Each structure stands twice: as C-alpha cells, then as structure tokens.
Amino acid sequence: MTASQTTSPAAAGNPQRRKALTALAAVVVLAGGAWGVYEWLVASHYENTDNAYVQGNVIQITPQTGGTVMSILADDTDFVQAGAPLVKLDPADARVALEQAEANLAQAVRQARTLYANNGSLAAQINLRQADVAKAQSDINRAQDDLRRRQALTGNGAVSKEELNHAQSQLDSARTALAAAQAGVVSAREQLASNQSLTQGVALDQHPNVLAAAAKVREAYLADRRTALPAPVDGYVAKRTVQLGQRVAAGTTLMTVVPLNQVWVDANFKENQLRNLRLGQPATLTADLYGKKVEYKGTIAGMGVGTGSAFALLPAQNATGNWIKVVQRVPVRIALDAEQLKANPLRVGLSMDVTVDTQDRNGHMLADAPRTQAVAQTAVYDALDQGAAEEVARIIAANAGAGYKPSVAAASQAADAPVAKAAGAQRVASAASKAHGTTDTH
Known part of the structure; x- marks a missing residue:
C-alpha cells in the first residue's frame, strides 16, 4: 500500500480540513473574479x-544693446511684474548717439528748407533770364534798323563802308546775346525742374532726407530706452548671473x-x-x-x-549586433x-x-487643426518708441521756420502718439492681469 493510499482515507475522514480548503479555494476564485471585474470595469479605464x-x-x-551694468533691480527668488525694470545699463553712449541723431535731424530739416526756398529763387532766375531775352531781342531790332538805314545810304556815299561793317557787327553781337539769354532761360528752367524734383509732392516734414534723419532719431531713442531691461511677464527670477560693472553684449x-x-x-x-x-x-x-x-x-x-x-542629443543607435529592447x-x-x-x-x-x-x-x-492664438505674448515692448514721434515732431517744428505747419501725416502721427502710448500701457496692464489669472494652454 502506498503513502498516498494510506493518507487519503485520513484526509477524506477530516471534514474540517476539507471545508477549509474549499473555503480557501472559494476565496481565491472570488478574489480573482473580483479583480477581473475591477480590471475590466475600472482599472482598464x-x-x-x-x-x-x-x-x-x-x-x-x-x-538688445551692449553696455555696462549700472544697477540690478531683481535677484534670485524675487517676484517681478511685467514691465518692471530688472537691469539698467549705462545710458551715456546711447544718449550721445541720440543727441547726434537729433542734431542730424535738425540739419536735415534746415537743408530741406533750403531746397524749398531755392524753388522761389530759381523761378526768379527764370524771369530774369527771360528779361535778358527780351532785352537782347530789343537790341537785335535796334541793330537791324541801324543796319537798314546805313545800307540805304551806302549808294550816295553818305555812309562809309567801315560804319556799315560796324553796324553789321553790332547786329551779330545782339544775336549772340539773344542766343546766350535764351540758353540762360533753358538752364534756369532745368535748374528749377531739378530742384523741384527734390521737393515736389512732399511736405517739409515728409521729405525723404527728413524722414531718414527722423528714423535715425527713433533708432537712437529706442537704443536709449533699451538700456533698461523690463520683465516681459509676471514671474520669479532665477539663475541671475549678471554683476555690477559687467560689460555685457547684446x-x-x-x-x-x-x-x-x-x-x-x-x-x-x-x-x-x-x-x-x-x-x-x-x-x-x-x-x-x-x-x-x-x-x-x-x-x-x-x-x-x-x-x-x-x-535626445545623442540618439540611440539600435542597429547594432548586441541589442536589448527597451520600452x-x-x-x-x-x-x-x-x-x-x-x-x-x-x-x-x-x-x-x-x-x-x-x-x-x-x-x-x-x-x-493649427493653433489660432499665440502661444505666449507680451506688450511690455510696445510703448518703448512712443515718445520718439513726439521728439521728432518737436525737432522739426523748432527748425522748420515760423510759417511751418505740420502735414496731415505728421499731425496724425503726433496725435496718435499719446493714444498709442496709453494703449501700450493698457496692453501691459492687461497682459499682467491675464498672467495673474489665467494659465497658458500648451
């Protein structure tokens, strides 16, 4: 008789053990079933x-420009608001460049005034040359009359041949003077046309030379304003590396x-x-x-x-002999x-x-679908050049003369400058409040 045959009757004769095993098996089955149901209904979701x-x-x-650091207004862990200055650079070089640009604008305005003034001078020159033409024509008529009278008297010996030649020479000289006067009129008209090509159709403050000099003023004005670095958004400062007196490049x-x-x-x-x-x-x-x-x-x-x-910076090269799959x-x-x-x-x-x-x-x-809104945006840089238009208008008015009146375009720019400045400040405040209360969706 084998060992299993000897223990089988004992196990069969132990009802408590059989009940315990049955209960354990039932618990395992129920737990497995419950886990399966949970996995199917809940965990799989x-x-x-x-x-x-x-x-x-x-x-x-x-x-945006190079310079020497003069002050640091925020440090690590500091909270800053949009538009608040963080670092200020030495503005001396930028201000010198701005003053030079302003002087160049003033010079350009005065040179443009000279061009407009030359139109009247050259028009007067045309009138003067036309008067010379009339005088030369009158001299020709008088010389022709003198010559005809002397030619009529040559038959009776009342006029010598020398006097007749002298009258002919005067006529030729008058004709030469007329040609010179007519050429002078043509030259004066060409000079006027040339000068008018530099001024025709544009007002003084819209002259290309003035506009180019004004653009340089705006550029220098921006460079001066950019010596203060603002915070583009509300946030916390981290990784400050700048030091006082440091010479930084753009x-x-x-x-x-x-x-x-x-x-x-x-x-x-x-x-x-x-x-x-x-x-x-x-x-x-x-x-x-x-x-x-x-x-x-x-x-x-x-x-x-x-x-x-x-x-990754160094992507994995999986086409190798020894390869292990990594999830x-x-x-x-x-x-x-x-x-x-x-x-x-x-x-x-x-x-x-x-x-x-x-x-x-x-x-x-x-x-x-493509994105319809900006991922991120700031308005702190919109107002940097708002004062430049006012500065340009002031310089032009100071050098354009007593009778200067701004053109429609210049007046519109001057009128829009305060409005744009206020709008820029409003956009900065709006961006700051938006940054406080909303989260950008990425």
Missing part, C-alpha cells in the same frame, strides 16, 4: 505613471524669469499606454511636494510626436488648472504622479 515632471517657460533676459543671458502660473506637466507614458490616450481626457495629479492631500485636476493638451530617445516613452502634456496653481504653486522640475481617465476615447490622439 485608467493609465498612470510616476515618470512625470513639472515644466514651464524659462524666459531668458538678454539686452544677447548675453543675464537672468531668467519663470512664470509659475503658466506651468504644465510632461508625463512620460510607455508606448503601450498610449493606445487609449486622447486629447482632452481628464487627469488627476499629485506632487511629491504636497503629497496625497493636494490633488490637481488637468487635461491632456498634447502628445509628443516622438519618443524621448529620438530627440520607449512618449511625453504627454497635461494642462493644469490656474486656480489650483494659484492656491498650491508648483516649481519647474518637480516630480508628479499622473493618472489619466481614458474612459472617453472619442478625442484625437494628435492635434488636427
């Missing part, structure tokens, strides 16, 4: 990852400004998790900074068009709620846990 990090716009502050990064009210999350899902993800699906996020007690609501705003390794990840952008960010601010680079509800799969996996 969610995708989650802890490979997610907060991202944001890191705006570099760079000067384009040098001095510091960065990070608008923390416009951050988003890049969740790197595995490639086999993407099949159910769609644009617009809701997401639930938690940050290691706050833990489970703070839960963010977000939506899928976009999906990457390639894996992270495909866009790739694709970044998925999650837009966050602005009010939640205001109540519980995040920082760039923080770790996040992301869970996406994929039950609604009617959306698109990739955007199918």
Whole structure:
C-alpha cells in the first residue's frame, strides 16, 4: 500500500480540513473574479505613471544693446511684474548717439528748407533770364534798323563802308546775346525742374532726407530706452548671473524669469499606454511636494510626436549586433488648472504622479487643426518708441521756420502718439492681469 493510499482515507475522514480548503479555494476564485471585474470595469479605464515632471517657460533676459551694468533691480527668488525694470545699463553712449541723431535731424530739416526756398529763387532766375531775352531781342531790332538805314545810304556815299561793317557787327553781337539769354532761360528752367524734383509732392516734414534723419532719431531713442531691461511677464527670477560693472553684449543671458502660473506637466507614458490616450481626457495629479492631500485636476493638451530617445542629443543607435529592447516613452502634456496653481504653486522640475481617465476615447490622439492664438505674448515692448514721434515732431517744428505747419501725416502721427502710448500701457496692464489669472494652454 502506498503513502498516498494510506493518507487519503485520513484526509477524506477530516471534514474540517476539507471545508477549509474549499473555503480557501472559494476565496481565491472570488478574489480573482473580483479583480477581473475591477480590471475590466475600472482599472482598464485608467493609465498612470510616476515618470512625470513639472515644466514651464524659462524666459531668458538678454539686452538688445551692449553696455555696462549700472544697477540690478531683481535677484534670485524675487517676484517681478511685467514691465518692471530688472537691469539698467549705462545710458551715456546711447544718449550721445541720440543727441547726434537729433542734431542730424535738425540739419536735415534746415537743408530741406533750403531746397524749398531755392524753388522761389530759381523761378526768379527764370524771369530774369527771360528779361535778358527780351532785352537782347530789343537790341537785335535796334541793330537791324541801324543796319537798314546805313545800307540805304551806302549808294550816295553818305555812309562809309567801315560804319556799315560796324553796324553789321553790332547786329551779330545782339544775336549772340539773344542766343546766350535764351540758353540762360533753358538752364534756369532745368535748374528749377531739378530742384523741384527734390521737393515736389512732399511736405517739409515728409521729405525723404527728413524722414531718414527722423528714423535715425527713433533708432537712437529706442537704443536709449533699451538700456533698461523690463520683465516681459509676471514671474520669479532665477539663475541671475549678471554683476555690477559687467560689460555685457547684446544677447548675453543675464537672468531668467519663470512664470509659475503658466506651468504644465510632461508625463512620460510607455508606448503601450498610449493606445487609449486622447486629447482632452481628464487627469488627476499629485506632487511629491504636497503629497496625497493636494490633488490637481488637468487635461491632456498634447502628445509628443516622438519618443524621448529620438530627440535626445545623442540618439540611440539600435542597429547594432548586441541589442536589448527597451520600452520607449512618449511625453504627454497635461494642462493644469490656474486656480489650483494659484492656491498650491508648483516649481519647474518637480516630480508628479499622473493618472489619466481614458474612459472617453472619442478625442484625437494628435492635434488636427493649427493653433489660432499665440502661444505666449507680451506688450511690455510696445510703448518703448512712443515718445520718439513726439521728439521728432518737436525737432522739426523748432527748425522748420515760423510759417511751418505740420502735414496731415505728421499731425496724425503726433496725435496718435499719446493714444498709442496709453494703449501700450493698457496692453501691459492687461497682459499682467491675464498672467495673474489665467494659465497658458500648451
């Protein structure tokens, strides 16, 4: 008799053990069934990852002109508002260039005045030359009469041959003077036409030479205003590298400004998790900074068009002899709620846990329409050149003479300058309030 045959009657004769095994098997079956039902009804509708990090716009502050740093008005961790000055450069060189441009404009206006004044002078020269023509014609008529009278008297010997030749010479001289006077009229008319080609059809303040000099004034005015570097958006200062007295060139990064009210999350899902993800699906996020007690609501705003390794600085070369398959990840952008960010601010680079509800799969996996609005914009630079038009108008009026009246175009520019300046300030304030209360969708 075998051992199994000897224990079988014992097991069969132990009803409690049989009941326990049956109960355990039932519990396992029920647990497996419950897990299957949960997986089918609930878990299959969610995708989650802890490979997610907060991202944001890191705006570099760079000067548009070179100069020496005179003052630094913001430091790391400081909050700055849009339009507030961050760094000021030495304006001495820019002001010298502006004064030179203003002097050149004044000179251009006076030279243009000379051109307009020459029109009257050259017109008077034409009248003078025409008077010379009339005088020469009168001299010719008188010389012709003298010559005819002497020719009539040559037969009786009353006029000598020498006197007759002298009368003929006077006639020839008068004809030469007439030709010279007529040439003088033609020359004067050409000079007037040449001068009028420089002035005809344009007012003094719209003369090309004046406009070119005015453009130089605006350029120098902008360079002077750009010695103060404003904050383009509301945000926090980070990575300040500029120091006092430092000579900086145009384009040098001095510091960065990070608008923390416009951050988003890049969740790197595995490639086999993407099949159910769609644009617009809701997401639930938690940050290691706050833990489970703070839960963010977000939506899928976009999906990457390639894996992270495909866009790496050194892409992987998989066509090798020794190859191991590695599951790739694709970044998925999650837009966050602005009010939640205001109540519980995040920082760039923080770790996040992301869970996406994929039950609604009617959306698109990739955007199918072009963007209709700017990704980001600022109005702090709009008002930089508003005072330039007023400065140009002042210089032109001071050098154009007592009878100067601005042209329609110049008057329109001067009238629009305060309005544009106010509109620029309003756009700056609007952009600042918008930055405080809304989140850019990425």
